[in-house]
Amino acid sequence: MMRALLLVLMALVSGASQAHRPSDAYLSLELEGASVQGHWEIALRDLAVLVELDADHDQQLSWGELRAAQPALVSVLLSALELRSADAPCPLAVTDMMVNDHSDGRYAWFVLQASCAQAPQHLDVDYRLLAGIDPTHRGMLALTTTGAGTQTAVLAPDGGPRRFGLEAPSPLQAVRDYLREGVWHIWIGYDHILFLLALLLPAVLRYRHGTWEAVDGLRPALWNVFGVVTAFTIAHSITLSLAVLGWVYLPGVWVESAIALSVLIAALNNLRPLLRARWVMALAFGLLHGFGFAAVLGELGLPDGARLVALVAFNVGVELGQMAIVLMAVPLAYVVRRSLFYRVGVRVVGSLAVAGLAVFWLLQRIGVLAA
Amino acid sequence: MAAQARSYCPRLMRGLFFVALLSVTAIQAAPYRPTSDAEILTRLPQRSAAPRPQQGHALSEEQAARLARIFIERARSNGDPRELGYAQGVLAPWWQAEEPPDAIRLLRATLKQSRHDFNGALVDLQQLLERRPDDAQAWLTQATVLRVLGRYQEAADACAALQGRAAAFVAALCSAAVHGLSGGLQTAAAQLDELRPQLAAQSAGVAAWYYAERVEMAERSGNQALTAELYKAALAAYPGDQGLLASYADWLLDRGRAAEVLQLISADEPADALLLRRALALHAVDDPQFDLLNTRVLDTFAAGHRRGEALHLREEARYRLALGDDAEALKLATANWAIQHEPWDARLLLRAAQAAGQPAVAEVVRQWQAATGFEDVRLAESAR
Numbered sequence: 001m002m003r004a005l006l007l008v009l010m011a012l013v014s015g016a017s018q019a020h021r022p023s024d025a026y027l028s029l030e031l032e033g034a035s036v037q038g039h040w041e042i043a044l045r046d047l048a049v050l051v052e053l054d055a056d057h058d059q060q061l062s063w064g065e066l067r068a069a070q071p072a073l074v075s076v077l078l079s080a081l082e083l084r085s086a087d088a089p090c091p092l093a094v095t096d097m098m099v100n101d102h103s104d105g106r107y108a109w110f111v112l113q114a115s116c117a118q119a120p121q122h123l124d125v126d127y128r129l130l131a132g133i134d135p136t137h138r139g140m141l142a143l144t145t146t147g148a149g150t151q152t153a154v155l156a157p158d159g160g161p162r163r164f165g166l167e168a169p170s171p172l173q174a175v176r177d178y179l180r181e182g183v184w185h186i187w188i189g190y191d192h193i194l195f196l197l198a199l200l201l202p203a204v205l206r207y208r209h210g211t212w213e214a215v216d217g218l219r220p221a222l223w224n225v226f227g228v229v230t231a232f233t234i235a236h237s238i239t240l241s242l243a244v245l246g247w248v249y250l251p252g253v254w255v256e257s258a259i260a261l262s263v264l265i266a267a268l269n270n271l272r273p274l275l276r277a278r279w280v281m282a283l284a285f286g287l288l289h290g291f292g293f294a295a296v297l298g299e300l301g302l303p304d305g306a307r308l309v310a311l312v313a314f315n316v317g318v319e320l321g322q323m324a325i326v327l328m329a330v331p332l333a334y335v336v337r338r339s340l341f342y343r344v345g346v347r348v349v350g351s352l353a354v355a356g357l358a359v360f361w362l363l364q365r366i367g368v369l370a371a
Numbered sequence: 372m373a374a375q376a377r378s379y380c381p382r383l384m385r386g387l388f389f390v391a392l393l394s395v396t397a398i399q400a401a402p403y404r405p406t407s408d409a410e411i412l413t414r415l416p417q418r419s420a421a422p423r424p425q426q427g428h429a430l431s432e433e434q435a436a437r438l439a440r441i442f443i444e445r446a447r448s449n450g451d452p453r454e455l456g457y458a459q460g461v462l463a464p465w466w467q468a469e470e471p472p473d474a475i476r477l478l479r480a481t482l483k484q485s486r487h488d489f490n491g492a493l494v495d496l497q498q499l500l501e502r503r504p505d506d507a508q509a510w511l512t513q514a515t516v517l518r519v520l521g522r523y524q525e526a527a528d529a530c531a532a533l534q535g536r537a538a539a540f541v542a543a544l545c546s547a548a549v550h551g552l553s554g555g556l557q558t559a560a561a562q563l564d565e566l567r568p569q570l571a572a573q574s575a576g577v578a579a580w581y582y583a584e585r586v587e588m589a590e591r592s593g594n595q596a597l598t599a600e601l602y603k604a605a606l607a608a609y610p611g612d613q614g615l616l617a618s619y620a621d622w623l624l625d626r627g628r629a630a631e632v633l634q635l636i637s638a639d640e641p642a643d644a645l646l647l648r649r650a651l652a653l654h655a656v657d658d659p660q661f662d663l664l665n666t667r668v669l670d671t672f673a674a675g676h677r678r679g680e681a682l683h684l685r686e687e688a689r690y691r692l693a694l695g696d697d698a699e700a701l702k703l704a705t706a707n708w709a710i711q712h713e714p715w716d717a718r719l720l721l722r723a724a725q726a727a728g729q730p731a732v733a734e735v736v737r738q739w740q741a742a743t744g745f746e747d748v749r750l751a752e753s754a755r
Contacts, residue, residue, distance in 0.1 A: 064408030134456035
């Protein structure tokens with residue numbers, strides 16, 4: 001009776017007794033076409049429950065003991081995980097074993113390989129590690145497909161097979177996603193915005209006899225804006241497409257540094273114009289900025305089957321985001337163009353500030369300053 | 372977060388991402404191949420004296436119940452939730468059963484309770500008690516679950532049912548503990564003091580339970596001298612008791628005696644619940660060791676979130692509150708209060724609401740306090 005009564009005390013200290021962590025394993029699978037690569041991390045403590053690892057019973061597990069148990073472990077793992085596609089198994093192999101450290105202890109890291117008969121539309125994952133032995137065990141799955149991103153799931157060993165759809169998003173979905181990404185990237189890409197603003201800042205002014213004065217009417221201002229924006233758009237669209245389609249490649253650090261340099265030159269040009277036709281500058285440096293956008297898109301990846309659509313949507317998104325900035329900045333500049341505040345405060349001080357920031361970026365990107 | 376930032380703006384975020392990457396690799400380095408077969412990878416828990424975790428299908432009811440009891444007892448002593456998983460494993464053939472054998476239903480209720488499935492546990496206990504009204508363990512477990520839920524009237528009834536069915540000491544302790552939570556703090560403390568001479572005759576588990584109840588009453592009365600004395604006596608008798616160690620550390624932290632917590636809980640302590648208190652003590656004294664331990668504590672919380680579990684809400688709320696993340700602490704404390712109503716939970720929600728500048732959120736605690744008669748001088752301190 002007394003022994004049984006002890007059980008209740010667990011509840012009394014339930015808050016304090018949540019020590020250690022329950023058993024988690026990490027299963028990561030990457031699909032490319034019909035082949036699956038991945039790894040499976042399992043706590044050594046859990047493996048010791050499944051297979052006798054401590055051959056010399058000294059309660060210490062050595063790397064040699066783990067290696068000696070590898071064949072037995074592999075056969076346990078292969079019976080605890082099954083991948084199927086279109087009702088055909090994707091035969092699984094464990095090709096290597098390493099170890100990895102987690103904050104709650106050391107894990108074994110098994111390298112997995114599988115191949116399905118054809119590129120699967122969906123994947124059935126039957127996860128049974130520690131099934132019936134520790135029903136509170138969970139497998140944390142990260143399933144990555146080229147073009148469709150990563151999906152995650154928590155797999156219970158007694159939960160039966162789970163089906164994961166692998167289809168790339170529909171073209172319509174892709175258009176919506178990439179349009180939004182395009183808008184977002186120009187808004188958070190401060191160097192692109194500052195380059196554009198630096199070029200647009202004098203659009204409501206003109207340089208005559210060594211000084212800047214306000215333009216008289218709207219027409220010349222709009223022509224200036226139109227010229228700069230169109231040239232920038234055409235230029236970066238060209239290089240964005242070329243780079244994303246893999247026809248041209250420039251190292252990222254060069255592009256980033258050159259973009260910073262372009263911001264610097266555009267800002268300095270507002271103090272004492274070397275080049276009056278700013279659209280030429282927009283065209284020339286726009287080619288560089290296109291490579292910058294391409295790097296972003298490269299990290300996002302283009303969805304299979306909708307590559308061109310997504311590329312166009314991203315580009316249109318960039319133009320829309322850019323247009324929103326122009327529509328906000330230009331009318332404001334036009335209204336206050338005659339004021340001393342604009343001609344000195346904004347043009348001189350603003351351009352100097354932009355130039356300073358550009359120098360800072362440049363030093364950072366060529367590695368002189370720590371990022 | 373870092374990965375997301377990366378995909379959204381590489382130029383802007385690269386620096387940030389790199390920093391984030393470093394902090395991740397601190398805990399999740401790349402896999403590696405040990406250079407020598409002799410390299411020791413880990414210590415394994417001693418299993419020679421214990422049964423091997425196994426599937427329950429081949430076991431008889433008696434064997435399964437016996438093994439489950441052993442695993443639960445081990446979980447109690449070492450605080451390792453994997454043992455609870457093994458207990459559930461041997462009970463698996465009966466886990467979903469409508470009418471499991473009585474002994475297995477009781478163990479199932481205990482395990483559900485430990486996973487914070489309080490309602491599931493109560494259903495099992497109710498059905499068991501309808502069949503076996505003399506099962507003292509079932510009454511005691513029921514009283515415990517009802518207490519955690521703050522349902523003191525029903526808990527008092529369950530304790531009353533222990534009269535004549537369990538040892539007189541246990542029945543009296545159960546009743547006094549519930550009475551002490553629901554308006555009778557001073558009389559309950561006096562009742563426990565009367566029981567104290569019988570303490571020497573009790574088993575270790577029951578005696579540690581007695582101390583836990585008595586010391587908490589002293590804390591709720593604001594009697595610091597008595598609290599200190601009781602902790603000293605309790606820890607001298609049961610130096611390894613995790614529950615006592617944890618609540619003693621909490622009391623020390625509340626009194627600004629972080630240095631003593633660092634003495635109490637060493638750096639190689641395996642239990643996460645105690646390490647969390649060590650981390651808070653390191654934070655309080657501005658010790659550089661804090662950063663590393665903080666990473667580990669946060670990683671533990673993250674693992675719980677990944678599993679979708681709410682077992683660590685109280686601990687995480689309390690941790691974030693101590694570190695000044697008030698908004699997050701209030702969110703967690705509110706979610707925790709929806710699940711359990713122990714003194715800690717009430718204090719936590721009040722403090723978090725106060726810290727976040729939203730005292731109205733803790734109105735539920737004050738209403739509950741008015742309805743139950745729950746007394747705790749620390750609640751008044753928190754509300755100030």
